[in-house]
Structure formats: C-alpha cells, structure tokens
Amino acid sequence: MPPNASPDLATSFLEQPLDNPLMNAAGVWCTLAAQLDALVESSAGALVTKSCTLSRRDGNAEPRYRALPLGSINSMGLPNEGYAYYLDYAACHDYERKPLFVSVSGLSLDDNLxxxxxxxxxxxxAFLELNLSCPNVEGKPQPGYDFEAMxxxxxxxxxxxxxxxxxKLPPYFDFVHFDTAAEILNRYDNLAFITCINSxxxxxxxxxxxxxxxIRPKDGFGGLGGDYVLPTALANVNAFYRRCPGKTIIGCGGVQTGAHVFQHLLAGATLVQxxxxxxxxxxSIFDRLQHELRELMAKKGYSRIEEFRGRLKTL
Incomplete structure (x- = not known):
C-alpha cells in the first residue's frame, strides 16, 4: 500500500457495489421507518429490516432485553410492524444510495410463502433474508434445527x-451439523447468501x-449476543465459507471492534452485521468500526479487503 494511503473498504455483494461491508443485524435499529432512515444516514454500507411476520406483533413481555458485561441476552419475540409496513418502506427506498435487505420470519410455512x-x-x-433461526418465539421451534423441515x-x-x-441460520456446534446443513443449502442455486449466526x-x-x-419471557431463557458468541459466529462463518463455495457469507455475532470485523472477513464473510x-x-458505531478497521488494515499493509478476505491461516 502506498505511504499515507487510506485502505479502501469498498466491496460488492451479488455484484452490487457497497461503500463498506458493515450493516445492522436484523432486529437492531430497524423496527420503525425512522430507525431504518437513521441507518441510511449512517455510514453503514447496507441495512436490513426487522424480521417481519404476516401481521404486526408486540412481541414478548418486558423486560425482554438486558445488556451484560460480555454482551446481551434477549427474548424479544419478533416485535414488528407486519410485512406490509416493510414492503412499503422497501418500495420507497433509494437503492442507488444503499442496498436494503428485507428479513422475513413468518410463523409458519404458509405465512412465509x-x-x-x-x-x-x-x-x-431488495435482498430477501429468510430467518430460519429466531429462538425467542414461545412455542415455535427454529426451522434451522430441523433439517428435514428446513x-x-x-x-x-x-x-x-x-x-x-x-x-439467516442458527449457530451449529458439531461438524456433522455443518455438513448436513451445507448439503441442504447447496441444493438450491438461487439461495445466494448465508448469514451466520443468529443469537x-x-x-x-x-x-x-x-x-x-x-428477563421475563420464557422463565428467563433468551438468546445470547456480544462477546459470548464471537467464537461461535466465526466458526460458523468459516465452516459455511468452506462448505458452500458458491454462496456469499454474511457474518454476524460478537462484533464490537474493527478487529472483530477483520476476523469475520478473514473467516470468509463478505458483509458483517x-x-x-x-x-x-x-x-455512530459504524464510523468507529470503519476507522478501526482501516487502522488495522494499514498496520498490516492491506489496501483492499479482498487481499485478506477468506484467507484464514490454520496451524
């Protein structure tokens, strides 16, 4: 990299250019149009809507989110405005300015269809992100853990x-599960990207x-995020990057610093939520993360993300 040159964070997703690989995770800062607008105005490279259901949902009883020293626990229960609300937003979105993903998490196959x-x-x-992994709807299992149903x-x-x-997949914890899930995902040519992981x-x-x-719902049981999940998220990103070479990987889980973004990219992610x-x-976190990522890339001598993306070394 030339002296004093700033690393370029530009990337592309399914042939669409992005200023940088950062975006929100579905469920965070994306339930209402005003929140989505704030993401558009931020320095995020893309944005995704709240996972939507057929009809509006209030979600689970409060308190349902708690920040913790090493991350968070939540049992939100899919509070959202219903799919028509997000389709209306998507219809008015400026796609030339920033890509938009619409996350869908119907409570049944018929709802999703x-x-x-x-x-x-x-x-x-808009890009469709089908959520197969919401762990916090009472009485509803995750489709991602039932391979036949998936x-x-x-x-x-x-x-x-x-x-x-x-x-969007749940976290898997065994190599046989990585193998089985990847075999299923690879059967579908128009399944173009995989987001790893949900909480x-x-x-x-x-x-x-x-x-x-x-937290109150489900007798206190809820999804973990933050530092708790970073190693599991990186493992899933790399596992599916290796097993699904024809798919694009989006990393999600445990990102708090530019170094964490770098690790997701190194493991094979193209975008990072x-x-x-x-x-x-x-x-404003997106400004900080980009600054930290650029500093780290410059220190390592990288001028572009593609110089290191997916090139994780093993011992």
Missing amino acids: TIVAALREAVLP DQFLAEVATAYRRPFGV IGNGLVIDTDSESTV VGTALHEEGP
Whole structure:
C-alpha cells in the first residue's frame, strides 16, 4: 500500500457495489421507518429490516432485553410492524444510495410463502433474508434445527421466489451439523447468501443479588449476543465459507471492534452485521468500526479487503 494511503473498504455483494461491508443485524435499529432512515444516514454500507411476520406483533413481555458485561441476552419475540409496513418502506427506498435487505420470519410455512410472494410481486431490488433461526418465539421451534423441515422450507421458497435470496441460520456446534446443513443449502442455486449466526438460543443469566432471572419471557431463557458468541459466529462463518463455495457469507455475532470485523472477513464473510454493540452504541458505531478497521488494515499493509478476505491461516 502506498505511504499515507487510506485502505479502501469498498466491496460488492451479488455484484452490487457497497461503500463498506458493515450493516445492522436484523432486529437492531430497524423496527420503525425512522430507525431504518437513521441507518441510511449512517455510514453503514447496507441495512436490513426487522424480521417481519404476516401481521404486526408486540412481541414478548418486558423486560425482554438486558445488556451484560460480555454482551446481551434477549427474548424479544419478533416485535414488528407486519410485512406490509416493510414492503412499503422497501418500495420507497433509494437503492442507488444503499442496498436494503428485507428479513422475513413468518410463523409458519404458509405465512412465509405469502410474504415471499408479495415481495416477489413487488419486483423490488431488495435482498430477501429468510430467518430460519429466531429462538425467542414461545412455542415455535427454529426451522434451522430441523433439517428435514428446513429442506422442505427451502424447496418451497426457492420455487416460489425464483430470485436470489438468502437465509439467516442458527449457530451449529458439531461438524456433522455443518455438513448436513451445507448439503441442504447447496441444493438450491438461487439461495445466494448465508448469514451466520443468529443469537445462541436459550441461555440463562441469573442475578446473584436478587436470585432472579434478568428477563421475563420464557422463565428467563433468551438468546445470547456480544462477546459470548464471537467464537461461535466465526466458526460458523468459516465452516459455511468452506462448505458452500458458491454462496456469499454474511457474518454476524460478537462484533464490537474493527478487529472483530477483520476476523469475520478473514473467516470468509463478505458483509458483517452488528447487533448488540449497535443496540448499545447507536448508528455512530459504524464510523468507529470503519476507522478501526482501516487502522488495522494499514498496520498490516492491506489496501483492499479482498487481499485478506477468506484467507484464514490454520496451524
């Protein structure tokens, strides 16, 4: 890299150029139009809507989110304005300025197919991110942990949508699960990207002083984010980067610093989503993360992300 030159963070996603690889994680700073507008005005390279259901949902009872010394625990329960709200927003979005992803998390296959059909008929340049991994809806299992159901789910959506789309996966913890999930994902040519990971589901945080859980829903069980999940997120990013060479990987989980962004990119991610840290710091975090990433790249002598992306070394 030439002396005094600033590293270039520009990248591309499915042939669409982005100023940088950073974006929010679905569920954070994206429920209402004003929050999405704040992401548009921020220095994030892209943005994604809150995971939407067929109808508006209030979500689980409060308190349902708690910041912790090493991250967060939440059991939000998919509070959202209903899919029509986000399709209306997507219809007015300036796609030349910044790519928009629409996250879909219907409570049944039929619900998802209804939403997917509406998004297809709208003929918008938005990217569909199908959430197979919400761990916090009471009484509803995660499709991503039922491989037979996931395969059927993807077969229906791939046929119905007929355009490139992606999935947001839960964390997997065993090589046989990486292998099985990847085999299923690789069956669908128009499944173009994989987001790894959603929160680690059903953790339990206990307050010693009060001898109580710290959130109300599900008897205190909730999804973990932040430092707690970074190693698991990086493992899933790299596992699917290796097993799904025809798919683009989006990293999500534990990003609080520019070094964490670098690690996700090194593991094979093309874009990197920010969740807990964005919730705590607000959209200005994208300025800090880019500054830290540029500093780290310059120190290492990298001028572009593609010089190191996916080139994780092993011992």
